[in-house]
Amino acid sequence: MSAAALSDHYPRFHLALPVTDLDETVRFYTQVLGCATGRSAERWVDLDFFGHQLVLHKVAPEDHPAAASNPVDGHAVPASHFGPVLEWDDFQAMAKRLRAAGIDFVIEPYLRFEGRRGEQATMFIADPSGNHLEFKSFKDIGMLFATDLDTPTS
Structure with a gap:
């Protein structure tokens, strides 16, 4: 956009x-x-x-910071990362675009909090200089800053 x-x-x-x-x-x-x-x-x-x-x-190269990671959902999530929150269909299109370009995923696209209020899709890649990007999408964008993500949707 x-x-x-x-x-x-x-x-x-x-x-x-x-x-x-x-x-x-x-x-x-x-x-x-x-x-x-x-x-x-x-x-x-x-x-x-x-x-x-x-x-x-x-x-x-010696001045580029090293990337640390933290465990999240069984993945080593880069502690330093940024990226856009996309519409659901735009997220799927971006995943397809990245795959078509032959980009290696740091963390493959997957669903977090499936079936719960904070349900979201996420994926991580790195740019050629080693900066990490996370692309996200929420089923309900109103959950972007919610604190009660573990609540079931039904």
């Missing part, structure tokens, strides 16, 4: 990420994820990341 498609009253976030190969990482975000580019300079590029500003900053 482009920034123009979002409401003018919805706050956008700005996130800057360190990347070790600027050209390869920009190709990933533009060609695989479909992000448009904005301003750029020799060592950074702005992207329209689902209506939000994502800035990729080139760093030396």
Whole structure:
């Protein structure tokens, strides 16, 4: 979704990420994820990341932070990650798009809290510089910030 498609009253976030190969990482975000580019300079590029500003900053490989993980639902979830909350059908389309592009999943698409109030689909990938992305989708977007996710839906 482009920034123009979002409401003018919805706050956008700005996130800057360190990347070790600027050209390869920009190709990933533009060609695989479909992000448009904005301003750029020799060592950074702005992207329209689902209506939000994502800035990729080139760093030396030794300056890129290591990724720690935490156990969640039997998966090693990268502690540092970000990503959009998509509509249910858009999530399925993104999973298909990632598979078609030959992207390796850090965590394959799966359902969390199935049959409960917080039912959601989730999947994790990494960009070419090792930054982790989580794509999510909720059966009921009203559960995005709910604290009682274990309650059955019926």
